[in-house]
Amino acid sequence: MKSRLPVADLEAHARQRREAGKQATERRLERERGLARRAADWLGEDLIEFIEFRGQMTIVTKLARSNALLTWLRDELEFDMMVDLTAVDYMKLEGDYPERFGLVYHLANTVREARLRVRTYVAEEDPRAPTASNVYKAANWAEREVYDMFGLEFDDHSNLIRILLPLEYSGHPLRKDYPLRGRGERDNFPVIRRDREDEA
Amino acid sequence: MGLEDLLGEGFLATRVKDLLAWGRKNSLWPMPFGTACCAIEMMSTLSSRYDMSRFGAEVVRFSPRQADLLIVGGRVTLKMMPVLQRIWLQMPEPKWSISMGACASCGGVFDTYTMIQGVDQFIPVDVYIPGCPPRPENLIDAVRLIQDQISSHEIQQVIDEQTGVPSLPRLKHMQALRAERARLAGTPAIEIQEPA
Numbered sequence: 001m002k003s004r005l006p007v008a009d010l011e012a013h014a015r016q017r018r019e020a021g022k023q024a025t026e027r028r029l030e031r032e033r034g035l036a037r038r039a040a041d042w043l044g045e046d047l048i049e050f051i052e053f054r055g056q057m058t059i060v061t062k063l064a065r066s067n068a069l070l071t072w073l074r075d076e077l078e079f080d081m082m083v084d085l086t087a088v089d090y091m092k093l094e095g096d097y098p099e100r101f102g103l104v105y106h107l108a109n110t111v112r113e114a115r116l117r118v119r120t121y122v123a124e125e126d127p128r129a130p131t132a133s134n135v136y137k138a139a140n141w142a143e144r145e146v147y148d149m150f151g152l153e154f155d156d157h158s159n160l161i162r163i164l165l166p167l168e169y170s171g172h173p174l175r176k177d178y179p180l181r182g183r184g185e186r187d188n189f190p191v192i193r194r195d196r197e198d199e200a
Numbered sequence: 201m202g203l204e205d206l207l208g209e210g211f212l213a214t215r216v217k218d219l220l221a222w223g224r225k226n227s228l229w230p231m232p233f234g235t236a237c238c239a240i241e242m243m244s245t246l247s248s249r250y251d252m253s254r255f256g257a258e259v260v261r262f263s264p265r266q267a268d269l270l271i272v273g274g275r276v277t278l279k280m281m282p283v284l285q286r287i288w289l290q291m292p293e294p295k296w297s298i299s300m301g302a303c304a305s306c307g308g309v310f311d312t313y314t315m316i317q318g319v320d321q322f323i324p325v326d327v328y329i330p331g332c333p334p335r336p337e338n339l340i341d342a343v344r345l346i347q348d349q350i351s352s353h354e355i356q357q358v359i360d361e362q363t364g365v366p367s368l369p370r371l372k373h374m375q376a377l378r379a380e381r382a383r384l385a386g387t388p389a390i391e392i393q394e395p396a
């Protein structure tokens with residue numbers, strides 16, 4: 001028997017949706033690529049690398065220009081949000097890295113819907129970097145975390161103290177040469193006994 | 201027989217010590233130190249289905265100063281251990297403690313720099329409960345074991361010699377602990393104001 005109701009073509013609908021999604025992704029990629037290219041051109045000499053990997057743009061800059069770049073990105077390209085700031089220890093990672101530590105900034109442009117990653121390298125011998133907290137306020141705590149976990153120091157930071165680990169902790173556990181079980185910190189507590197046991 | 205025969209019906213001869221222990225063991229007030237998944241099991245033990253109040257231990261006190269049974273249920277980290285020690289010191293005597301679950305008893309699967317590998321290294325523990333998490337019945341069993349300890353006077357009340365009252369939390373003890381910890385860690389002690 002023939003149905004008198006119109007049957008929705010679910011297949012076609014799904015196809016359309018997929019197609020539209022693909023196109024939106026393409027457009028976003030174009031936009032991000034364009035913005036990242038502009039930033040790379042602005043850096044000129046100080047650009048170390050321009051990476052596009054699976055639709056994500058990364059520009060690698062020299063440390064000396066990182067803050068200037070962030071400021072420029074914020075003011076000129078409307079990257080108005082710092083999503084995250086973190087670090088990487090390349091010590092045991094395969095591949096060729098100019099320095100041991102990488103400092104990574106994840107930025108988002110909420111006006112034009114684009115994302116960008118900025119990376120810079122910090123030397124092991126002199127683990128310091130300029131603070132980004134005067135460019136993005138959100139960097140303040142993130143930098144404290146990086147200091148806590150990797151021991152990188154940030155110049156001009158307003159309050160560079162540990163954020164997660166106890167203040168009296170010594171060591172930076174996300175460094176790859178830090179032992180998983182620590183250096184005895186966890187066994188380092190005074191022992192409380194019952195008074196009765198004290199006497200015995 | 202004996203005294204009861206002399207006094208007639210309605211009288212019972214016992215020792216004051218035993219009477220006190222009987223009262224204590226049937227009115228344990230737990231201080232739940234639940235820091236992870238074990239705490240969920242602790243909650244279910246305390247609520248109506250398993251109903252710990254059948255054994256007199258239902259008045260959960262979130263102030264250590266009103267509790268006499270510490271239940272450590274869950275992972276204890278580096279940063280939490282001083283807090284746990286402080287809570288233990290704040291509980292008035294006589295007091296008992298239960299280490300609930302694999303994590304509290306030995307660190308469980310979390311063998312990393314930040315996990316205490318067993319709270320019994322640093323505070324007294326009377327009963328350990330195995331399991332990950334232990335079933336509510338295990339916790340009830342642990343409370344029953346504590347009750348047995350109380351009625352057999354295994355843990356005596358500590359009386360402060362100077363004041364004649366059961367010993368109270370000692371702030372100077374805590375300050376000494378903090379200094380000791382700083383010494384062991386090789387960093388200067390952090391000055392934290394004690395509440396007045």
Ligand code: SF4
Binds near residue numbers: 304
């Ligand atoms: S013993 Fe198991 S259930 Fe209990 S806190 Fe540890 S992981 Fe969670």
